[in-house]
Amino acid sequence: MDYGKLGPSESNRSSFPDPPPTQPISLRSRRRRRFLLLGITATLLLAASAASVALLIRSKNNRHSNLTRSPTQAISQTCKLTQYPELCISSLVNFPGALSAGERELVHISLNMTRQRVGEARYAASSISGVSMNSLARSAYEDCVELLDDSIDQLSQSLLVVAGGDAAGSDEDALTWLSAALTNQDTCAEGLEVVDDRYVRGQMTSFLKDVAELVSNSLAIFAAASRNQDFSGIPIENRKRRRLLGSEFPDWVNSIDRKLLQTPGSSIQADYIVSKDGSGTHRTIGDAVNAAPQGSARRIIIYVKAGRYDENIKVARKKTNLMFVGDGMGKTVVAGSRSVYDKFTTFHTATFASTGAGFIMKEMTIENSAGPEKHQAVALRVGADRAVVYHCSIIGYQDSLYVHSQRQFFRECDIFGTVDFIFGNAAVVLQKCNIWARKPMAMQKNTITAQNRKDPNQNTGISIHNCRIQAASDLSATKGSVQTFLGRPWKMYARVVYLQSYMGDLINPAGWLEWNGNFALSTLYYGEYMNYGPGAGVAKRVNWPGFRVITVEEEAEKFTVGKFIYGSSWLPSTGVAFVAGLSV
16 A cells, blocks of 8 residues: 555654734733743753652553552543543552642643653653664654653643743643644654664653653643633634734734735845855854744844755754745755655654744745655654744655644745645645645655644644645646545544645545555545635545535634634734635
């Protein structure tokens, strides 16, 4: 069945931007206090995690034997909500304070216990950092360490929401962060699966025992408590909040960023200028990223002049509110060629990767030139919350665009690829983009999406709205010789919708492709709503239980910008034009 993915398991394939300086000083002050509180929380929890190691290990060892304590009714009722109820009970009954807690208090306790367990795993992982590893093992190990760090931050932020601190965030925010923390564990595990170094793989697997399940349980407990039950894991806007006022921009983009996105790069007052000829502040993008401050409370602009930059760029979690502005698609080009064939994990292959919240990119081309024969080779990977990519070109073959996690918005982009070339587990809307299927290797089929929502409580999915799906020139030249599908389910609860989009005649009449037999066909959510073009006919579409032709506008609207990736003010602040609802 497989025609491109590598790895032994076929069915198992990263904070808010701070307010701009135009906001009141009191609000900025509260934001700074929030960052300070996060740091203090992280320090205290890391210290507490060491003291709780023995307790947690004893709890895990008792999972399949008689519990040392009997669960209370509150614990039993709470754990019934989870995917792993036995682990939920065994991990809570021996945790301080749980036996005297009510159901509401158990939300906080569950998050706290899970946060400590992730901190414990991160601490244990550091013990083998100096071990000699081959390149693939080192790549997977570094991925896991980074993803554990991100998860600690996301769980800490979620704890602040539960505690109700000033400017801590909303239930929707916490649901996003917990969904991402779970995705992080999956990504780490997937990288370790292909590692042939038994010691490294064995040690890391031991350190990570039960971590993903505990995060899943915390997500389920929080999701039930938050009562966001409008549509199976999709966060619906708080009805008390200000609604969109007919703006062309999503609600989370302020006026300053809006102007920046509408202004040519050469006219923007940039903090750093990258130019290969030495006329800027830096000759490489990587040097400019390194120079940018961490935890910025204002927008940091990096203007990248026209040219080809052969670099692999990483914008880490602490590099917040960075905006990259180029001179235009095809003019400012960042190019790399890493691939799994060259012993990198898929996560590690990205030419450009960002996990810093508030990430914005416009007028650039990101390319991975590894070619189809080297299989997974990511051009752009985004795990940043409230990320915006505008008028950019993402070019690759297999796995071109990795929408890894958290909330993302793509507008007026060109995306090129072959196998699973828009993949990941973010809550992402692609609007008014051109999606170009290319010619794959012989015997391969094109699949546009591979969405990996693993847990029914995750608020994630891929929404493709008012886009055009067409054949690139190399595929057009071999018309009819390659089958192209809208997607295939990477994980059990895969969720993808196409809304009001043009579909060329390259789309196979069945529309969608199985991953492996009947896997996920009854648990996935694949939807099509008012699409048009020669490939949009639904008469011969698959008859899977999880596929539906959407006929009710209210159902389709749940996957629009205004509902699916709603945030209190983030898209309007970036300045990217958007349609909040179904109107095109």
